Amino acid sequence: MMGLLFSEILIADPVAASAYEMRTVLQNVGYVVRRVESGEAVLESLHNHPPDLIVLAADLPDMDGYAVIREIRNRRDVPFVPVIVLSIQGDQDAMAAALNAGADEVLVKPVSNPELLLRVRAMLRLKQSIDALADLNATLEKKVMERTRALEEAHARLRHAEKLAALGNLAASVAHDINNPLTGILTYLYLMRQSIPADSTMAQDLELIERQAQVIAQLVKQLQNFARPPRKDKQPVALGMILNDILKLIEHDLHKRKIDVTCECDCRLPPVLAAPDQLSEVFMNLIVNARDAMPDGGKLTILATIETPQTVLVRVIDTGTGIAPEILEHLFEPFYTTKGEHGTGLGLAICYRIVTEHGGEIWAESQAGRGTTFFIRLPAVQQAEAM
Numbered sequence: 001m002m003g004l005l006f007s008e009i010l011i012a013d014p015v016a017a018s019a020y021e022m023r024t025v026l027q028n029v030g031y032v033v034r035r036v037e038s039g040e041a042v043l044e045s046l047h048n049h050p051p052d053l054i055v056l057a058a059d060l061p062d063m064d065g066y067a068v069i070r071e072i073r074n075r076r077d078v079p080f081v082p083v084i085v086l087s088i089q090g091d092q093d094a095m096a097a098a099l100n101a102g103a104d105e106v107l108v109k110p111v112s113n114p115e116l117l118l119r120v121r122a123m124l125r126l127k128q129s130i131d132a133l134a135d136l137n138a139t140l141e142k143k144v145m146e147r148t149r150a151l152e153e154a155h156a157r158l159r160h161a162e163k164l165a166a167l168g169n170l171a172a173s174v175a176h177d178i179n180n181p182l183t184g185i186l187t188y189l190y191l192m193r194q195s196i197p198a199d200s201t202m203a204q205d206l207e208l209i210e211r212q213a214q215v216i217a218q219l220v221k222q223l224q225n226f227a228r229p230p231r232k233d234k235q236p237v238a239l240g241m242i243l244n245d246i247l248k249l250i251e252h253d254l255h256k257r258k259i260d261v262t263c264e265c266d267c268r269l270p271p272v273l274a275a276p277d278q279l280s281e282v283f284m285n286l287i288v289n290a291r292d293a294m295p296d297g298g299k300l301t302i303l304a305t306i307e308t309p310q311t312v313l314v315r316v317i318d319t320g321t322g323i324a325p326e327i328l329e330h331l332f333e334p335f336y337t338t339k340g341e342h343g344t345g346l347g348l349a350i351c352y353r354i355v356t357e358h359g360g361e362i363w364a365e366s367q368a369g370r371g372t373t374f375f376i377r378l379p380a381v382q383q384a385e386a387m
């Protein structure tokens, strides 16, 4: 039993002679032995340096030995430690009291050396088994927690996908129903404008109506895109180029709003298999959101890095308002917006759908008042596929 050697045994016996003898016998077979003389010292050692076994005299100078055992058994914050009580010969009541208090073994003084060694070994084996069980229990609990979390996440993803599908159908039918009368309205507006002088008040009013109707048409188009995403052929795409192109488009606007932009792309970044237009849409939506979150200016950082040989990770980091936890959980839901009439709440739902359709993942981390980071993980094109 190599595992038992070097086990630490604490002897709490006020009688120096018997403590000395036990200590010598136990040390001779390879145990590490410490001796204390009071109940207080036993309890202290539990905290500072817990032993593997305690051999305790029933009659300690400061505390009743049974009270010490009860105290040990009440401690939930320390690992299990077996206790052997040394009792006076013939005192049956004392033996019963020791066991009742929670002792694991009672030895009657004077204890013969072979008996002491036998009992000590049995108690250390007991401790070993209980520790192994506790370890197993902790591992099992951890595994159960991990599996439960994975299940909950899978469930949430499924719920989200179902919601998207249901909303997609609804959006498609609403878009269709609006589109027909809208086409009629726009056609007649056009005809009416043709039949009256261009500088008349009526023509100006009609133009206003037409502009508003165009806004509705645009919204309907967005709804249709959301419901039935256009099929795009995927090809190996260099993310760096996509990001540069988008930034060129929006740089001026960001500069005007006092937003500093940094874009760093690992030069060894492999291409990703994607529909370039759709990826552009994802990053454009994220950048516009970041811009909206920094009304007083700030810093926008885009980092594209190799995460693993199979994946690239893009981070879109802003120093804006941040997102409160209760908003964070609805972020990717269609039509969820905090921008009132200035937002449709489709931006992130579209990002989510495009990224997942590309076999990737998108998520956000945020600290209210500090800013937000959006993470986009995309599968990289392997060398052989790229050729």
Ligand SMILES: Nc1ncnc2c1ncn2[C@@H]1O[C@H](COP(=O)(O)OP(=O)(O)OP(=O)(O)O)[C@@H](O)[C@H]1O
Pocket: 285, 289, 290, 293, 318, 320, 321, 322, 323, 327, 331, 336, 337, 338, 339, 342, 343, 344, 345, 346, 347, 348, 349, 372
């Ligand atoms: N970077 C960000 N910082 C703070 N809040 C954000 C950020 N990105 C998104 N949000 C929050 O998430 C909500 C949903 O974003 P989403 O892009 O889906 O819709 P939207 O921006 O409101 O409207 P739109 O359809 O025009 O994009 C936003 O209304 C905003 O509250």
Ligand SMILES: [Mg+2]
Pocket: 285, 288, 289, 343, 347, 348
């Ligand atoms: Mg948006």
